Amino acid sequence: MVYWIALGAAGVAIPLERAVHARVFFTLGTLGGLLLTGVGLAGLSGWPQSAVLGLGLPDLPFHVRIDPLSSFFLLLLGAAGAAVSAFSAEYFQRGGGGEIRLVCLLYHVFLAAMTMVLIADDAYLFMLAWETMALASYFLVITDHRIAEIRRAGFIYFLVAHLGAIAILLAFGLLQLGQWDYTFEAMRNTSLGTQWSAAVFVLALIGFGAKAGFLPLHVWLPEAHPAAPSPVSALMSGVMLKTAIYGFLRVSFDLLQNQVWWWGVVALAVGLATAFYGAVFAALQTDMKRLLAYSSIENIGIVLAGAGLALVFHAYGMDLLAALALAATLLHCLNHALFKTLLFLATGAVMHATSQRSLGKLGGLIRRMPWVAGLALIGTLAIAGLPPLNGFVSEWLLFQSFLLSPSLPNSYLNMFIPIGTALLALAVALSSYVMVKFFGIVFLGLPREESLHEAHDIGLAARIAMGWLALWCVLIGLAPVLFLRTLDPVFQTLVGTGLRDSLARSNWTFLTAVAPEQASYSALAFLLVIVLVIVIVAMLLRRWFPVDRRRAPAWDCGFGKLDARMQDSAEGYGQPVKQIFQVFLRLERHHPSPFDRQPRYHSRIEDPVWERLYLPVARGVERLASIIGAVQHGRIAIYLVYSFVTLLLLLVVIL
Amino acid sequence: MSSPFVGQVIDLLAALMLLIAFAMLAQRRLLRLIHLFALQGAVLTLNTMVVAVTLVQSHLWFSVALNLVLKVIVLPMILIRVVNRLGLRRDAESVGNLPFIMLVAVVLVILSFNVALPISRLAGTITRGTLGIAMASMLIAFLMMITRRKAVAQVVGFLAMENALFFAATSATYGMPMVVELGIALDVLVGTFIFGIFFFQIRETFDSLDTRSLERLGGRE
Structure with missing residues (x-):
């Protein structure tokens, strides 16, 4: 953390030529990220360590503490931060955005503030770091502050962030309950009455929800993400949203003592609504960064639903199932951080190469940018939740815990949670649909604009950055058991029971949720089957159609040549969703008349x-x-x- | 010095204060107004000096010095320079319905005497009778700020208020604590400088020192 602040300060102090500057400082930032990944990994297994720093106000020193939960999020921050820094080293070399020294400072302060949020052990330091984080990210969002739209986006973000901060502040104020001791340690030891606890929970849900983008407070996400430079959106979406999840988990599982089942139900309902809403809107977007922003909302919804389910289980004392749901939640956090960062970096690369953000003007980039396309494909498959990648693992775990909910001793919940499961399934399926759209429109087909022919691929640093993220996606996907074993201490601290027993029953290739007779999953087996199927199909095709590839015009309906405008567009692809979910949208459409010689179609979707x-x-x-x-x-x-x-x-x- | 005599002197000076306050309220010419302000400062200084001599209160001498330098010499000089620079020597302004304002001021005096009565009973100082007068001068200065339109006059009103405040402090508790007093003196000085700068700015922007020019709030046309 100190390292990053020093780096940011040095970045301001030492004026270098733009390209050199970006290369030197952001590469150093990568080292910081890697270091933090190591710290996180080490902290996962170790005991909680706390310290009192000599900084802060008189009589109000900073308390820091690293326990498994914060270690896990530090790991997430480090892994994603390292990649984003490496990518930025290349991205910020080539202009775009404001003064490089300022960006460098704010970027590193942002990273440092997020670290501080994760290790803070008193409300004072937490709020300080939280607000620093909000401010730094606000200024990063409005890097291009000369554009009015970006200023507006920044303002909305700022407003919602403040709303959230007030709620969090109130929550902490209630938590200390007249002791005037703002350390988390003291808060853990107070037991609040039921009503006060509920108030704290609701405030925390609102406060952290504003940052994470839970349903009514999500409005800043689709505005701020397109406005910010791509590495910044990657960090905000990949990591900053997770700090909010961290805060939510910290308050609701760690600081509050007596969880009540309806909290979980509230979180579950909000999470599901958010997930569904995000998925539907993502399917309709024609701007790739907005699409990813809505997809972030969807994923955050999934994470919150998992956390809510864990709360329900925990409140009923079913700690094993709570641990399972929590495992799904945390794993999905990490997964989302990995693949969403990867995808945002990919959009950054695409924007840099083509200066286009609109899906309607991209296409066919797989030939111009094979590296980006290949790595983005891994991210797309992962986020779509396809085996054998990591997205599948966390979603599978979550569905397992949903499916085990009938053992809850509450008949209403038994009836309603299956409906929620269906909703979740719908959201997840929609998200794969969205990702097909994202990848297909951007990278496949023919280029929709002339200028796309000049697009160029990314350099070495960016390749390493995106490759690193893709590698994590694949590794977690292939060996989830190993990874979950390292996460076990987190569940121990939060719900009291780990998954150790059930994990021990499965060897490292087979992931078993609770009992092997119910369900288990092996990524390797899946991979094997997929590879086999592909090979067999390919061989059969060879045998049955032993002709060499030949290029011939596709059926052309007598129009002559096919051109780029005849491809399926982002709008066309989203059309079915638009029809089906019309109830949820505010749609403004204009259809051309059939006799119009120059037909123009436009539609606007509002939240x-x-x-x-x-x-x-x-x-x-x-x-x-x-x-x-x-x-x-x-x-x-x-x-x-x-x-x-x-x-x-x-x-x-x-x- | 015998106590009754001193009391009478203090009462006389207090009466002069109030009289000058009334005069300022009615004075239309800016230059005269500043002169009156300087006179009020002088009376105030004299009053403080009398108290200091009678009671052998050494810290009051600081107040005397401060008052003399600031309110009798420096501030009037600054104001006069501003007026000269802006070419306002002969400027007069319409004060509105003067008799009515004077009547309001009289009501204010009665009110402040009534209000001050319980306090001066509590106070054990020789100057206690003058508290009502101090309060009345303050309110009159306030009234002057309200009725004037020209920025310079409003500033003079503000400074007169400060005078009255100081007077009240002297009469109630033999002056404020040194730190507070120094702070206020500095505030007044700095405030005047800022006002001075403002005068020129207002003048440049609106071609007039009339504060009505400043009354358009943003967004309201």
Whole structure:
């Protein structure tokens, strides 16, 4: 952490030529990330270590603590941060964005603040780090602050972030409950009454939800992510959202003592709604970064649903199942951090090469950018939840824990959770649909614009960065058991029971959720089957159609040549979803008449949350402000009269 | 010195304070206003000096020095320079319905005497009778700020308020603690400088020192 701050400061102090500057400092930042990965891995197995730093205000020193939970998130931060830094070393060399020294400083402060959030052990340091993180990321979002749209996006982000910070602050205020001791240690030892605990839980859900993007508070994500430079969006989506999840887990599992089952149900419901909503909207986007932002919302929803399920299990004392759900949650956090970072970096590479963000203007890039396409394919497959990659593992675990919920001693939950499972399945399936769209439109087919022919592939640093992330995706996908074993201490600390027993029953190739007779999964077997099927099909094809490949025009309906405009477009691909889920959308469409010689079609999709929730609130605030504004005349004499009259009244009344 | 005599002197000076406050309220010419302000400062200084001599309160001498330098010499000089620079020597302004304002001021005096009565009963100082006067001068200065339109006059009103405040402090508790007093003195000085800069800015922007030019709030046309 100190390393990063020093790096950022050095980056500001030492003016170098842009290219050199980016290469030197961001590469050094990568080292920091790798170091943190190591620390995280080491901390996972070790006992919690805490220390009191001499910094901070008098009588209010900073407490830090590394326990398995924070180690896990440090690992996540380190792994993703290292990749993003390496990528940035190349990305920021080639212009785009603002002053490089400023970006360098803010970027490293951002990383350092996230680290601090993860290791903070008192509310004071936590809030300090949290706000530093929010500020640094805000300034990173508005790197291109000359564009009004970006400023607007930044403002929305800032507003929502503050809303969340207030809620978190209140939650901490309730947690200490009159002891005036803001260390987490003291909070762990207080047992709050049921109502107060519930209040803390709801506040934490709102506060961390604002940062993570839970349903009504997600509006900043699709605005801020496209506005920020790609490495920054990668960090924000991949890591910063996870710090919010970390905070949520920390408060609801660690700091609060008596979990009540309905908290879990609330979290579950919000999570499922978020996941479903994110998936539907992702399917409709035509801007690739917005698409990824909505996909982040979806994944965060999945994570929250898992956490909610773990809360329900934990509240009923079924700790093994809680651990299972938590394993799915945490693993999905890590997975999402890996593949979403990978995909955002891929969009960064594409944008750099083509300066296009709109899916309607891309296409056929697999020939121009084979490296990006190949690595993005791994990320796409992983996020789509296909075996044998990591996305499948976490989603499989989550479904397992959902399917085991009928053992809950609450008949209402037994009835409703299966519906939630169906909703989750729908969201996950939609997300694969979305990812097919993302990859297919960007990389396959023919280029939709002339300029795409000049696109160039990424350099070595970016290849290493994206390769590193892809490697993690594959490794976790292939050997989930080994990985879950290292995560075991986290479950021990949070819910009291680990998965050690059930994991021990499975050897490292077979992942077993609870009992081998119910379900188990082997990535290697899957891989083997996939490879076999492909080989067999290929051989059969060879045998049955022993002709060499030949290129011939596809059926062309008598129109002559096929061109790029005849391909399926992002809009066309999303059309079915648009039809099916029309109820949830605010759609504004214009169809050309059949006799129009130059037909133009346009449709605009708006987030209904704006219309139904935010605008009424905004109007209310405006109305209130205009009432108060009636007092403000702007005349100095009148203001003086106000204070004069107040003074006189006070004098008369009090004396 | 005998106590009744000193009390009478202090009462006389207090009466002068109030009189000057009224005069300032009614004075239309800026230059005269500043002169009156300097006079008020002088009376204040004299008053503080009398108290200091009678009670052998050494810290009050600092106040005397401060008052003399700041309110009698420096601030009026600054203000006069500003007025000269801005070419306002002969400027007068309409104060509105003067008789009505004077009546309001009289009501204020009555009010402050009533309000100050319980306090001065509690205070054990020889100057306690003057608390009501101090409060009245303060309120009158406030009233002056409200009724004036020209920025310079408003600043003078502000400074007069500070004078009255100081007077009140002297009469109630033999002056404020040194630190507070120094702080206030510095504030007033800095404030005047800032006002001075503002005068020129307002003048440059609006071609007038009338604060009505500043009354358009952002977003309201």
